[in-house]
Amino acid sequence: MEVFKNVLCPFCGCCCDDLEVEVDSNKIINVKNACALGRGKFLSIGEHRLLKPLVKVDGELVETDLEKAVEKTVEMIKNSSYPVFYGFGCASCEAIKLCLEMADLSGGLADNISVVCHGPTILGLQDMGIPSATLGQIRHRADLIVYWGCNPVEAHPRHTIRYGPLSSGRFVTGRKSRRMVVIDVRKTPTATMADVFMQVKPNSDFEILTALRALVNDLDLEVEEVDGVPVAKLEELADMMINAKFGALFFGLGLTMSYGKEHNIEAAIALVRDLNKKTKFVMIPMRGHFNVTGANEVFTWQTGYPFCVDFSMGYPRYNPGETSAVDVIARGECDLLFIIGADPCSHLPHYIVERLKNVKLVVLDPSITPTVKMADVAIPVAYVGIEASGTAYRMDGVPLQLRKVVDPPPGILSDVDVLNRIVRRLK
């Protein structure tokens, strides 16, 4: 048996890098230090696996070989008038770079799953900047942790332990040295851990953030409550924030997906900016998939823009709301959707999925998903971070190395190897 230490977890944006994976005869038999989600991923890679390339013939998916699937994909991209390259939350940075090259070569559009998570965060920080830090700085220094519109106990299970209120830092040690605040619409498992839980109404975040800004700036609120939250409670929270030596705001999709979207983020950034006039305060978005941050990084290096990049004019053009994958599919402009590291048929609104019936689909995925079932071409790839190495960015923008601990099933290549074959033929 071989034990791989300090393995990066390819599940959520925490990218925990202390996993121990026990491998015997190329089979993962145990995973230590991982949360239930990470452990579940490592131990279930053999199940529901896509093992052979598939192509649609007369409405049915039939097995084919890799060369024929690659050839068919290249032909479909060349014949497409406007291909969209989408996904990347579960792909390595190296694979993302190749897909951007394909979008550029074909005059298509490249977009990542930020459009179903933190796209509004990006819009907000482009307008305002973001006072941020690494998770390590927060672990070692933060004496106040605020979770707003997120539920890490269920979505990022080790966040509170490794980086949040339960973590043991160099200068701030353990739960007793930190205050914890949760702001959410339900009393989630994360909320039950908090010193202060502030329950807010759905779609009221902008008002609450704006009221907190007023209080932090020593203004009086001439009302008893703001959207159902007593002003006394807001004053208590504002005082906690001002009196923290080092505060950290982690925010999730409760802010980005509610009414106001990027305006909620701008209000949150403005609050943190105001707090920095009185103390030290930082903020980090709780990114969901393990490399969605990497997708934004690679898109920005390569094109200047973090998502929603259109190449149809021969140069990168960026206008979310017009050039997002969702908008383009909704308007019926896309005739080919190339998907890697995502399952849009499960996670996009049904209205958008309906429109994919008129769009050719090419999918690179290790497993059989609803999107694979709808595909015209499906090519199996290795699980990056388990069966292939690569680079991923943690939610705080720190790049880390994904490791290979087992070989993929026979005949299955990494996504980078498959993409290289496609790109070579496109040139």
Added chain:
Amino acid sequence: MVNLVKMILVSGRSLEQGLGKEASKFSKRYIDVTAVCQLDPEDMSRLSIGEGESLRISSQHGSIIVKAVKSKHAPHPGVIFMAYGPWVNNLTSPETHGTGMPSFKGLEVEVEPVKTAERS
């Protein structure tokens, strides 16, 4: 008893949804967690609906029938929760409001019980 109630739908992640996703999106585990709606117990009483009974949820964009379960994160009267997945996405809005992102949270929906005869 009330037949139809306007509520706010919030979709989101849950631990069980994450585990079900890794087990397979065609697995019973995934379906059992994504094809259910969590309601505040008071709202369940208002609708005269019991644990595991069917209810119809309708939005401007579609309508689904899913099982009702009592929320473990109550009280949140007037707010229902569904885990991310294909079911809730029948209700979510494709409108991106200039951001590129559809609207997955804070949606206005109508909720009503489904009688056994109607369901079959």
